[in-house]
Amino acid sequence: MRLLNASGCLDALTAPEVARQLDGFVTKTITPLPREGNAPPRIAETAHGMLNAIGLANPGRERFLAETLPRLHELKLPLWISVGGFCAADYAETCAALAGVEAIELNLSCPNVDEAADSAAEIVAACRRATTLPLYAKLSAAHPDLGEVARAVAAAGADGLSLINTLRGMALHPRTLEPVLARGQGGLSGPSLKPVALAAVHTCYAATKLPVVGMGGVVTGQDVVELVACGARDVALGTVLFSDPDAPSRVRAEIASVDLDEVFGTAHEASEVLA
Amino acid sequence: MPRRERRSVAGVEAVGAYTLLRLDRGGLDPGVPGQFFMLEAPGRLLPRALSLCLAPAGELAFLLEAVGPGTEALCALQPGERIHVFGPLGNGFRLDVERPLLVGGGIGMAPLSYLAGRIGRPPVVLGFRSDRHAEAAALLPEAEVVVDPVLVTELIEPDFDVLACGPEPMLRAVAERCPGAQLAWEAAMACGYGACYGCAFEIDGELKRLCVEGPVLAAA
Ligand SMILES: Cc1cc2nc3c(=O)[nH]c(=O)nc-3n(C[C@H](O)[C@H](O)[C@H](O)COP(=O)(O)OP(=O)(O)OC[C@H]3O[C@@H](n4cnc5c(N)ncnc54)[C@H](O)[C@@H]3O)c2cc1C
Ligand SMILES: Cc1cc2nc3c(=O)[nH]c(=O)nc-3n(C[C@H](O)[C@H](O)[C@H](O)COP(=O)(O)O)c2cc1C
Ligand code: FES
Numbered sequence: 001m002r003l004l005n006a007s008g009c010l011d012a013l014t015a016p017e018v019a020r021q022l023d024g025f026v027t028k029t030i031t032p033l034p035r036e037g038n039a040p041p042r043i044a045e046t047a048h049g050m051l052n053a054i055g056l057a058n059p060g061r062e063r064f065l066a067e068t069l070p071r072l073h074e075l076k077l078p079l080w081i082s083v084g085g086f087c088a089a090d091y092a093e094t095c096a097a098l099a100g101v102e103a104i105e106l107n108l109s110c111p112n113v114d115e116a117a118d119s120a121a122e123i124v125a126a127c128r129r130a131t132t133l134p135l136y137a138k139l140s141a142a143h144p145d146l147g148e149v150a151r152a153v154a155a156a157g158a159d160g161l162s163l164i165n166t167l168r169g170m171a172l173h174p175r176t177l178e179p180v181l182a183r184g185q186g187g188l189s190g191p192s193l194k195p196v197a198l199a200a201v202h203t204c205y206a207a208t209k210l211p212v213v214g215m216g217g218v219v220t221g222q223d224v225v226e227l228v229a230c231g232a233r234d235v236a237l238g239t240v241l242f243s244d245p246d247a248p249s250r251v252r253a254e255i256a257s258v259d260l261d262e263v264f265g266t267a268h269e270a271s272e273v274l275a
Numbered sequence: 276m277p278r279r280e281r282r283s284v285a286g287v288e289a290v291g292a293y294t295l296l297r298l299d300r301g302g303l304d305p306g307v308p309g310q311f312f313m314l315e316a317p318g319r320l321l322p323r324a325l326s327l328c329l330a331p332a333g334e335l336a337f338l339l340e341a342v343g344p345g346t347e348a349l350c351a352l353q354p355g356e357r358i359h360v361f362g363p364l365g366n367g368f369r370l371d372v373e374r375p376l377l378v379g380g381g382i383g384m385a386p387l388s389y390l391a392g393r394i395g396r397p398p399v400v401l402g403f404r405s406d407r408h409a410e411a412a413a414l415l416p417e418a419e420v421v422v423d424p425v426l427v428t429e430l431i432e433p434d435f436d437v438l439a440c441g442p443e444p445m446l447r448a449v450a451e452r453c454p455g456a457q458l459a460w461e462a463a464m465a466c467g468y469g470a471c472y473g474c475a476f477e478i479d480g481e482l483k484r485l486c487v488e489g490p491v492l493a494a495a
Contacts, residue, residue: 008471008472009470009471010470011469011470014468014469014470014487015276015468015469015470017276018276018470028472036481036482037472037475037482038475039475039482040462040463040473040474040475040476040482041462041463041473042463042472042473042475043463043464043465043471043473044463045319045320045321045344045345045465046320048320049320050320050321050465052465052471052473054471054472054473054475057472057475057482190320191320239320239465241466241470242321242322242465242466242470242471243313243315243320243321243322243359243466244279244359245276245279245361245466245468245470246279
């Protein structure tokens with residue numbers, strides 16, 4: 001099991017000490033053109049979670065490749081590049097420009113920008129033709145038949161799945177009843193997402209047997225164990241990093257204190273993933 | 276990277292309409308005035324950003340205005356309870372100014388106590404919205420104080436190097452009057468260390484992370 005950060009939840013260049021606790025660094029989603037992101041306020045706390053409407057703020061493909069990526073390589077960490085766009089060609093062009101990284105994560109599921117015109121499977125197929133690097137498809141759990149989407153992206157050539165992205169939500173000021181986020185709605189993350197994440201990982205692993213990066217509301221080592229029990233091969237930490245920059249080391253120590261033989265029985269596949 | 280430690284509450288005192296929360300300092304560095312700490316708010320998912328108000332020996336003290344669930348939880352802490360504290364974070368005030376004048380509005384006086392101590396009793400002007408809020412000026416006994424409807428910006432004389440913290444309209448008014456002033460801004464923050472991109476703030480015409488670039492910025 002590799003412990004990663006969830007895309008958009010860590011900047012390895014401003015906090016290298018946090019990134020070095022991980023087995024790989026996942027970038028914020030890169031789009032073809034630079035994006036400033038949405039107007040503030042962009043975040044709101046909710047009961048057991050938070051909403052964000054960052055809006056894929058990023059320097060754009062060209063500056064990322066010329067300035068950010070070389071600096072990330074200096075950290076000597078396996079790099080996962082999160083790729084976004086608005087049509088299949090956007091994604092495929094960024095994939096074609098990437099080399100020497102651990103994997104590409106296709107963000108097919110950002111709730112804070114208008115949706116891509118092409119289907120998840122079309123985007124994966126276009127990227128498959130553009131690169132031989134491992135391709136992870138990051139899906140939204142909001143799909144009514146998630147197993148079907150997972151099978152479609154697997155057939156289109158995905159090497160793995162990243163599950164799950166945020167779910168769309170809204171928060172209102174208690175007195176004015178105006179939305180807290182300037183954009184109105186945003187993506188829900190944090191502990192309230194965990195049951196949804198467990199179900200999505202379980203469904204998609206059963207449907208495809210592809211390696212899954214599980215994420216959504218992980219706070220403790222126990223949460224990691226549960227995602228792995230549902231079929232995750234690797235696990236990513238997102239919102240927990242905001243309140244606890246030492247979460248990767250803490251979570252690892254917590255996993256080490258779980259008696260895997262007791263919870264999984266001896267020689268269980270999941271025990272081997274966590275060992 | 277600043278440290279994150281679990282520290283215990285040394286005291287909680289009312290100061291006018293505000294609350295002074297004193298924590299034992301442990302291995303934490305108080306940092307430069309204007310820098311901030313992320314404090315765990317019991318029962319809340321996200322920590323809250325607070326500027327250091329005072330740095331008495333062995334302690335870190337924060338002045339709080341209870342405006343919502345997080346600051347209410349922090350004000351309700353009892354001596355001996357422990358919370359995670361992460362910092363100091365961000366960029367504070369530059370202290371190498373010739374004729375400092377400290378300008379504070381409301382809870383924006385918080386970092387000015389620590390700042391005044393670090394630059395040797397500079398003149399201070401503070402504005403509050405009521406007499407009860409103005410009682411907090413006891414933390415800065417040398418300050419000249421005004422209460423609504425008088426505005427603190429009316430007390431700013433020319434040719435001073437202004438260092439200010441307060442509500443956004445006050446800071447905008449100071450920026451207009453005093454080019455080059457150092458202003459401590461606020462934005463909604465989830466992480467305080469550059470991870471979330473939540474604290475977007477317009478700097479030089481671009482949205483940037485206030486926790487990384489600020490919170491103290493030079494007026495354009
Ligand atoms: C650099 C900095 C220094 C600060 N110093 C002080 C201080 O010394 N004393 C003090 O009383 N307050 C200070 N604040 C403001 C304080 O952080 C907010 O009042 C507090 O986060 C509000 O949380 P809440 O749950 O009580 O209220 P709510 O408004 O319900 O907050 C809910 C959510 O919004 C975020 N949020 C909302 N408004 C703000 C805001 N203005 N700034 C930051 N986050 C916000 C909170 O972090 C939280 O996630 C500072 C803010 C910043 C950015
Ligand atoms: C502030 C913030 C920004 C995010 N940005 C991205 C992003 O750029 N690309 C992406 O694929 N997911 C993004 N996500 C989603 C996370 O990667 C993750 O899928 C989600 O937050 C669930 O995990 P968590 O509950 O552990 O945070 C973002 C989440 C947050 C909270
Ligand atoms: S508060 Fe998270 S990036 Fe500034």
